[in-house]
Amino acid sequence: MSSGTSSSSIYVLPHTVEPNPETGLFNAKLGIWLFLASEVMLFGALFSSYILLRVSSVNWPLGSTILNIPLGTLNTMVLISSSVTMVMAWASLKMKDFGKFKLYLGLTLLCAFIFLIVKYFEYSAKFHHHLFPETSTYMAIYFTLTGLHGIHVIGGIIVNSYLWGPGSKMWLDQPERFTNRIEIAGLYWHFVDLVWIFLFPVLYLL
Amino acid sequence: MDAAHDVKKEVRVYLMVFAALAFLTVVTVLVSRVHLGLAGNITVALIIATFKASLVAGYFMHLISERQVIYALLTMTGFFLVFMLILFLGSHHDPITGSVYYVPQTVSHPVH
Incomplete structure (x- = not known):
């Protein structure tokens, strides 16, 4: 490092707004897709486990006889709604409407909390009926898959809450970079929705 | 101005995708009540789920x-x-x- 270079210019993150010429993407976008690829493998391993456990079992219960279909359907609708409000939050920033962005990201957070509250009631009902992970192979994979998914929902809530609250100050001085951050958070959130789209029929309906 | 106009067009697409996802969720639940045999029900449910996932990935995640x-x-x-x-x-x-x-050989998982 030359002595004439200021410390602030040394540590500036590259390609936060302008695309990296090597990839055609800003760096964080490639980063989130790499992370999502690892997430595909994580959930893929658990879905593979589910298939193996199911085909190896002589007595696999129908999910609909154990789980609450209306609550599962409600949660699916809630998560789909949160996905559309998330993408609308990003679109609002693209249209330079910060007020609408706050509204849509706020609605996304509200949907995420509703999802977790419904899940809490579902889990409580199972525990009340003495259905625990050790009860059966089906309950074990149900709690593992939905529990891991729930942790991802909580992770999304933490990130989105930051971007809705203190993190949104970036809009004032670096609007494009902030818009990119929302796009990245959105990609993660849509992935969480995408996983649930498979979990719902596999665990609840089949 | 053009970019904002493009985004407005995209917003209409997002709302249509949302309607399609909601509709397909209802279809998934209804079809699961039709007896197509276990293999048939699994196949239909996974086809619908894959189509829904493609809509989310293609339009919300801009993979298209x-x-x-x-x-x-x-x-x-x-x-x-x-x-x-x-x-x-x-x-x-x-x-x-x-x-x-x-x-x-043995059933080791009690079903409730």
């Missing part, structure tokens, strides 16, 4: 118009995902006794 490097990354991920699935299902096969699939 993404850079080549992302497609390359996802192709590689898909390859490893399928490879892993084959490994898992391969463990269902018993290589010692030949091409006979393992069948559990």
Whole structure:
């Protein structure tokens, strides 16, 4: 490092707004897709486990006889709604409407909390009926898959809450970079929705 | 101005995708009540789920118009995902006794 270079210019993150010429993407976008690829493998391993456990079992219960279909359907609708409000939050920033962005990201957070509250009631009902992970192979994979998914929902809530609250100050001085951050958070959130789209029929309906 | 106009057009697409996802969720629940046999019900449910996932990935995650490097990354991920699935299902096969699939002899999982 030359002595004439200021410390602030040394540590500036590259390609936060302008695309990296090597990839055609800003760096964080490639980063989130790499992370999502690892997430595909994580959930893929658990879905593979589910298939193996199911085909190896002589007595696999129908999910609909154990789980609450209306609550599962409600949660699916809630998560789909949160996905559309998330993408609308990003679109609002693209249209330079910060007020609408706050509204849509706020609605996304509200949907995420509703999802977790419904899940809490579902889990409580199972525990009340003495259905625990050790009860059966089906309950074990149900709690593992939905529990891991729930942790991802909580992770999304933490990130989105930051971007809705203190993190949104970036809009004032670096609007494009902030818009990119929302796009990245959105990609993660849509992935969480995408996983649930498979979990719902596999665990609840089949 | 043009960019904002493009985004407005995209917003209409997002709302249509949302309607399609909500509709398909209802279809998934209704179809699961029709007796098509276990294999039939699983096939139909997974086809609908895959279509819904494609809508989310294609439009909400903008994969329909993404850079080549992302497609390359996802192709590689898909390859490893399928490879892993084959490994898992391969463990269902018993290589010692030949091409006979393992069948559990006792029911060890109480059903509630």
